[in-house]
Amino acid sequence: MTIPPPGRPNGLRRGTNLGHVAGFNDSVILSYIRAAKSGTSRSDLRTATGLAPQSVSDICQRLLDQGLIAETGTSTKGFGRPRVTLEIVPSSRYALGIHIDPATVTSVLLDLAGGLVAHYSTDIDPDDPGLVIEQMAPTLDALLEQTGVDRSRVVGLGLAVPGPIDAEGGTMVDPPHLPKWHHERLRERLGAATGLSVIVDKDVVAAAVAERWAGALAGVSDAAFLYLGSGVGVGLITDDLVVRGHTSNAGDIGHLMVDTMGPLCDQGHRGCLGTLCSPLHLVREGVARGALDPTPHDGELGHAVRRLAALRERVDGGNSAAREIVEETAHRLARAVGIIANMHDTQMVVCGGPAWAPLADLYLPTLHEQAARAFSMSSLHELEVSGTDVGADVAAIGAACLVLDERFATRPSSLLLG
Ligand SMILES: [Zn+2]
Incomplete structure (x- = not known):
């Protein structure tokens, strides 16, 4: 800030x-x-x-x-x-945040100034939602205990989750990458387990809010956060306000067409961003083109996200097939960034998420060059593209920022603290 x-x-x-x-x-x-x-x-x-x-x-x-x-x-x-x-006084109040990703759950504790006091991240078994949810409250207790923060100073808990969500009910509906999770009543369950007031929002919205409060988007009124995880999504800020849409589920860009020659997705569309930029696709291509050795778990999302680091190592080791896969993906991402920026007359696009981090510096040169070329407003203003300033915990931090925002800003989600 x-x-x-x-x-x-x-x-x-x-x-x-x-x-x-x-x-x-x-x-x-x-x-x-x-x-x-x-x-x-x-x-x-x-x-x-x-x-x-x-x-x-x-x-x-x-x-x-x-x-x-x-x-x-x-x-x-x-x-x-x-x-x-x-x-x-940063230590006068605190907020907790949790990000549920199909592969990982991350919990954070922020102080009133938005400073990260503590975080904990763990891989989960996505097929056992009951157990994953059950473990959240004890994890938060442990964070408070380790840091010596008194529970009475915690003003609430924010949850950042994959969409679609039922914002009014605080429910995660039927996330496509978590097939065993159906209408999980997170606000009710976490509220009862922690005694805290709970906010549930989409992961991409939370990530945009985190970046607006404490990262690259501080003071930027028109921006987008391109989130790359198990799936893709975009969090939008227009005129200083977070764009949520009618049911708080805006930002689903999985079916944006980024390659006219691409394969069909599960809904029969060709060359979709969500398919072509997914970790599963990158790992599958890596194996098919001989850049990665096959493993029995290559069809599992969490495993695929983790294997992006291996793909990265192949690029660094001079493997041309691995480099080709990363370059193709960078071009597809650049196309998406150009479309988003043109639709919203965006000043700045920030990229982040677990599938971004291992390949970020390889993607960025193409993103800068291609997205700037595609940007229709370039004679009026520049389009900036960058990686996240907040880092790997961006969605969890954003979840906690949402709590601070609702409690201490002039109205919920007005993002007054840029
Ligand atoms: Zn599609």
């Missing part, structure tokens, strides 16, 4: 001096203090928010009383009196 410029930083809202919106104004002030990493003063807050001096003073006192902010020193500007510096 960057320190906001004077005035109105991108993504932050002005306060209002109407009496009945104290909660809104408290959030606005807290957002500014959080965004100003090296601290800010009451005077700067007045200028930035347009709120009356007494309102700013009252709100700061409330935030101080709750322990959310602290007075950390003084600073002088020009010939004026020294000003008291206000800073967020």
